[in-house]
Amino acid sequence: MNKKKILILLIALILILIIGILIFTKNTNNNEENEQNEITPLEEMTEEQERQTMISLYFIDTR
Numbered sequence: 001m002n003k004k005k006i007l008i009l010l011i012a013l014i015l016i017l018i019i020g021i022l023i024f025t026k027n028t029n030n031n032e033e034n035e036q037n038e039i040t041p042l043e044e045m046t047e048e049q050e051r052q053t054m055i056s057l058y059f060i061d062t063r
Contacts, residue, residue: 045053
């Protein structure tokens, strides 16, 4: 009876460990993708165009 309990406990711990590793790797991959999202213009802007440009910043809520 004790061997069955120990075996079930070990299997549960291994599953929790595997799930934790998968979640951690998924979150680190998402952070890398967000940092690499960069837009490059096709042509250089003039000073007049820069004055008329509105820039919006969006921040991800990390709470």
